[in-house]
Amino acid sequence: MLEVVDTIDALRERVGERRRSGHTVxxxxxxxALHAGHASLIERARRESGAxxxxxxxxxxxxxxxxxxxxxxxxxxxxxxVCRGLRVDLVFAPSVSVMYAAPQMMSxxxxxxxDHLCGRYRPGHFQGVATVVLKLFGIVQPDVAYFGEKDAQQxxxxxxxxxxxxxxxxxxxxxxVREPDGVALSSRNLRLSAAERQLAPCLYSALRHAAASVDAxxxxxxxxxxxxxxLIPADDRLRLEYLELVDPDDFQPATIIAAxxxxxxxxxxxxxxxxxxxxxxxxxxxxxxxxxxxxxGAAR
Numbered sequence: 001m002l003e004v005v006d007t008i009d010a011l012r013e014r015v016g017e018r019r020r021s022g023h024t025v026x027x028x029x030x031x032x033a034l035h036a037g038h039a040s041l042i043e044r045a046r047r048e049s050g051a052x053x054x055x056x057x058x059x060x061x062x063x064x065x066x067x068x069x070x071x072x073x074x075x076x077x078x079x080x081x082v083c084r085g086l087r088v089d090l091v092f093a094p095s096v097s098v099m100y101a102a103p104q105m106m107s108x109x110x111x112x113x114x115d116h117l118c119g120r121y122r123p124g125h126f127q128g129v130a131t132v133v134l135k136l137f138g139i140v141q142p143d144v145a146y147f148g149e150k151d152a153q154q155x156x157x158x159x160x161x162x163x164x165x166x167x168x169x170x171x172x173x174x175x176x177v178r179e180p181d182g183v184a185l186s187s188r189n190l191r192l193s194a195a196e197r198q199l200a201p202c203l204y205s206a207l208r209h210a211a212a213s214v215d216a217x218x219x220x221x222x223x224x225x226x227x228x229x230x231l232i233p234a235d236d237r238l239r240l241e242y243l244e245l246v247d248p249d250d251f252q253p254a255t256i257i258a259a260x261x262x263x264x265x266x267x268x269x270x271x272x273x274x275x276x277x278x279x280x281x282x283x284x285x286x287x288x289x290x291x292x293x294x295x296x297g298a299a300r
Contacts, residue, residue, distance in 0.1 A: 002084045004091045008139050011092045015053065015140060018089065023050025027142035027169075029133060032056040033073040033187035034082045037177040041146040042086045044174050053140055054083050055092040057099060061107075062128030073187055092140065099135060107131040113157050113251050117264050118275065121241055126157050133158055137169055145169050150176040150184045152262055152277045153251055176276075178204070184276045191272040199238060200274060203267040206231040206243060207278040210263035214245075214280040221245040221254040221261065224280075232267065241266040241273070245280065257282050 005011045015025055026049035028041045045052045056079055063069035076093055083091050108130035113119065119126050137145070147155045159171050177185045182204040183197075192200060210228035218224050221244075229243045243265040245254040254261045257280070264277040 002080070002088055002091065004080055004093060006093050006095065007098060008094070011053075011090065011139060012141075014090050015051070018051035021050075024143045025049065025051045025053060025140065027136065027140045027145040028052065028054045029136055029145065029147070030054060030056055030079075031058045031072065031187075032079045033075055033190075034079045035185050035187060037148055037150065037185035039082065039086060040177050041148060041174050042083070042088060044172065045144070045146050046087055048172075049144065051089045052087070053090045053092060053142065054088050055094075055136055055140070057092075057094055057132070057136075059099070059128060059132040060096060061100075061104065061131060062125050064122045064125055071191070073190065099132070104131070108134055108161065110157050110160075113153070113160060116246060116251055116253060117153050117242060117244060118266060119153065119251075121266065126154065129154055130157055130161050134161060134165070134167070137162075137167055142169055144172060146172045146174055148176060149173045150186070150276065152248075152264060156249065156251055182208075184274075186274065188272050188274060192269060196237060196270045196272065199233070199235060200267075200269055202232050202238070203265050203274055203276050204278075207263045207265055207276055210243075210245065211278045211280040214257055214261070214263075214282050217283055219257045219282070221257050224257070225263070228263065237270050239268040241268060248279070 003014060005014060019025060026045040028045050030038055042054060056076060058072050058074065060069055080091055107127050110126045110130050114126040147158055149155060155173050162169050162171055181201045183200045206228045209231050210224050213224045213227060225243050225245055229240060232238060232240045245261045245263050246252060247254055248260060248262045261280050262277050263280050266273060266275045
């Protein structure tokens with residue numbers, strides 16, 4: 001039966017009970033406003049773990065704009081119902097005063113992983129993300145934690161966090177869940193007007209175009225990105241913040257594409273900022289590979 005706890009001591013007591021019963025413990029960190037994308041994380045955790053913990057906490061230290069924090073949807077009762085339907089064991093829903101009982105004097109420096117993409121345009125965001133995730137790992141002490149691939153830069157930060165700080169948590173990335181027209185599911189989609197929602201698919205279309213160009217043999221990352229950006233319509237309601245191709249490990253800009261890269265973009269649709277990414281796999285055919293592919297007996 002689902003239990004909802006809002007204190008660290010209660011959470012640790014309940015997790016300890018399940019661990020003593022021999023269960024592996026998984027964590028799905030969320031900020032609430034749960035949708036089908038979150039459900040895919042929870043369902044994966046449910047299949048693979050004995051005990052599933054979902055945290056619901058709107059972390060103020062990862063918002064670079066006060067108005068964004070104030071507008072973030074909060075729907076705890078509904079979220080708990082979603083978790084109950086997905087057979088979650090524990091919901092951890094702490095207040096800000098519980099998570100930050102004293103003024104936070106220390107935080108995680110995420111380094112060059114935040115130099116580009118969202119890190120460039122949202123100063124302090126990934127520092128806040130890494131810090132709260134490290135706190136959650138310390139509180140829950142899960143065996144495994146699940147994160148969505150839609151937030152690819154965040155996923156890279158978390159993976160590096162557990163590596164650099166020797167945190168014994170296995171990180172699992174779960175594929176992006178999309179609407180039928182390709183728009184990545186996000187709580188921010190609810191802010192779009194009907195007219196704005198009609199414009200939203202253009203970001204995914206542009207990123208898919210970049211992936212298709214790479215698959216077709218394009219190797220100049222800057223040219224691929226510029227070409228893909230032309231698929232964003234000229235509309236006063238749209239502002240492309242960035243569209244770049246980056247290395248999937250350190251999120252530094254790619255130059256010559258000779259290995260898989262990530263095409264990532266951020267698009268303002270009205271007053272709503274949407275992000276998305278697509279993995280791009282280059283088609284590299286060496287002379288040796290071409291010879292292997294030739295039919296037996298082919299003239300050389």
